[in-house]
Amino acid sequence: MTAGHFHLGVALDGAGRHPAAWRSPHARPADLFDPRYWVDLARTAERGLLDFVRLDDSLGPPSARVPGRLDAVAIAARVAPATGSIGLIPTATTTHTEPFHVSTAIATLDHVSRGRAGWWPKPSRTALEARHFGRKPVPPAGELADEQAEFVDVVSRLWDSWEDDAIIRDVATSRFLDREKLHYVDFRGTYFDVRGPSITPRPPQGRPVVGITVDGPDTLEIAARFADVLFVDATGPDEARRLRERAHAIAEAHDRDPGELRVLADVTVYLAATEAQARRERTHLDARSDVPVPGGLAFTGTPEALADRLAGWFSGGAVDGFTLVPGVLPHGLDRIVDDLVPLLRERGLVRDAYTGDTLRANLGLPLPANRYARI
Template identity: 45%
Template sequence: MSHRIHLAVALERAGWHPAAGRAAGVLPHDLVTPKPWVDQARALDRAGVVFATIEDALALTDRFEDADDPRPGRVRGRLDAVLLASALAPLTHRIGLVPTVTTTHTEPFHVATGIQTLDVASRGRAGVRLVVGGSPAERANFGRRDELDAEAGFREAGEVADVLGRLWDSWQDDAIIRDAATGRFVDADRIHNADFAGEFFSITGASIVPRSPQGRPVISVLAHESAPYRLAAEHADVVFVTPHGPAAATGILAELDGAAAELRRSAERLRVFADVVVLIDDAPGRAHDALARLDDLDGGAFRSDAAVVAGTPTEVADHIRALAATGVDGVRLRPARQPDDVFAIADRLAPLLRATRVLRDDDAATLRGRLGLPRPQSRYAVTPAEDPRTTPAREKVAP
C-alpha cells in the first residue's frame, strides 16, 4: 500500500453504543473517576494512536435526545473534557489529546486559555474539537440567548475558531524577556490585542497564557453535510467525516476539496479522518453477537451517523484498509464498548495495521508534527528586518 494513514480513537464514557453502560464488566462509578480514562489513554498511547478525542456536552441528556422524555438505561453524567484531558496529559507521552468544546454557550477566551494550558501540560499534544450545541436542553442550562438556527450556529463556530487563533498568536514566542536589570518580565510590544469584532461577540485583549508549545493547537470539527464541510474547510486543521463505505468517502473528499478551494486561507491542506464505530472480538461472529445483545438491551437496532463494523481484528482492518485507499489521512475509531473495544484496538488492531503497513510512521513530539502540520509563526510577529529592536537606526545625514 502506497498511501498510509493515521489511527485516532474517540472516547465516550462507556462507549458509543447507547446500551454500552449495561455491558458486562462496566462499573458505573468508574466512569466518573480518572482510572479507566488513564488506563485507556495509556494503552492507546503505547499502541501509537495519533490522538484521542474526548466527547462532551452541556446537558444531562444526549445532544439529539428529547430532554422531556429521556430514554432509560443510558449513561448519564460525564467529566469535563478539557479538564480530563489536562489530567491525562502528564500521564501519557505521545498521544494527542483533543477534548470537545461546545461553541454555542462557551466564551472563546476561556476555550483559548484552557486549550493553551492543555498544550503546556502535554508538552505540545493539545487539540480541540469544536461542536455547535443547539439542543433545547443545552440552551436551558444557560438561559441567556434565543435559539440559533443551524446556519447561524456554524457561523458562530467559525468566529470562535478565528478568535482562538488570534488569542493563541497574541503572545509572540519571545515575549517573556525577564530583564532583571530593568525589572521587565515581558516585552509589552510583543504581546498583542486580538481586536476582533464579529456577528456574535467581540474580543479586545490578549490571552493570559503565553504562547504554547505548538503555537496553535490543532482545531478539529465533525462534519456530515455542506455547512460543516465549509466550516472545516475555512477554519479547521482536521475534519471528521462519516462515510458509510469507500464510495461515499470519495464523494465527501471531492466536496471538501471544492470547499477548501473556495474558502481555505491556510496554505496547509485540511486533514480528513473517516469515522467508524467498531466492536472487535477475536472469535469470528462473536462481535456480531455482542452487538445483537446490546441492541436487545436498548430495545432496537443501533443507528449511527458513522458506519458500524463488528468483527475480528482482521475484518475491521480490511474495512480500514479500504477507507485508506480512498485517500483519507486517517480513520477515527469510535469504540462501541469501553474499555473492551479500546483495548482490542490498542492490543490487536493497531499492531495488525502497523505490521501490514497501513499506519503512517512518525517520530514527531507534537501533535501538529505527527499530523505533518508545521508550527505556525504568530500572525503578529515581525521579521528581524522589520523589527526596530534588532535593526540599527539609520545614521542621520546633515542636509
C-alpha cells in the same frame, strides 16, 4: 507520518458509543467518574501508538446512556501528565460559552501537555442545553454554524496574540515581557466583540490542533477554512472521497494549503475473534438498549476484516485516516490496540514509533505562523 501510513485516533465517551455499553460485562461502569479510568484508557491508546484520543462532551448529560459526565477539558488536563506522546483532543462547545475562556483553557492544556493538545469545537443544539443558561433560545442551525465559525476564528487569533518570544525575563531591566510582542486582536463580528490579548502565552504548537465534525455543507465550509482535522461520518469511501475533494477546493479558495488538512472517517467498531461472536455481542447489546442506537458508519466483525476495510479506504484516496469509536469501553479499545493495530503495522499502514514531540508533528502538520508577528 511517512508515505503509505494513515493516521489513527480513538474517540472516548463514557462506557462506549452504544447506549447499553455500561451494561456490558466488558464495561467498567463503577469507574466512569474515576480519573484512573480515563488515564487507563489514554495509556492503552498510547501503547498502541495512536495519534490522539478524542474526548466527547456536551452541555447536557448523555441521557441515552449514563446520565452524567465529566468535563472533557478537565479530563485531558488530568491525563496529560500521565501520558507522554499521545494527542489529547477534548470537546469545548461554541454555544453558551466565550472564546476568551475556551482559548485560555486549550492553550493551558497545550502547555501542560507540552504540545499535545487539540480542540473539538461543537455547537449546542438542544433546548435542554439552552435552559441551563437561560440567556437565549436555541438559534437556527445556520446561525449556530455562523457562530461556530466566528468562535473558532476568535480563538485562533487569541492564540496568536502572544508572539513565540514575547517572554524575555530580563532581570536587569525588570521586564518579564516584551510588550511590543503582545497584540490586541480587536475582533468585531456578528456574535463576538473581543479586544484581547490573551492572558496565556502562545501555546507550544502555536495553535493547538482544531478538529471539526463535518455533518453538512455548513460545517464542511467551516472545517475547510479553520480546522486542521476534519472528522467525517461518511457512508462509504466514495462519499468520503467527495468530501475530501470538496474540502481541499474550499481550502484553496481561502488561500489554505489543502495538504495541511487531515480528513479522518469516524467508524464505530465492535470487534471479536470471529464475526459470529462479534455479531452475538452486538445483538446482545442492542437487545438491552431502550433507546435507538446512534447512526453513522459502524463495523461489526473481526480485526482482520476491519484491517482490510480501512486499507481499502486509504489506498483508494478516500481519507487520510480514521477515528475509531469503540462500541464498548475499555474492551473495544483493547481489541483495537492488541488485535487491530498489530495487523495494520504488519501491513505498513500505521507507525511503529512516535516520531514527533507534539500532536501537530505526529499528524504531519507544520507550526503555524503567527499572523501578528512582524516579518
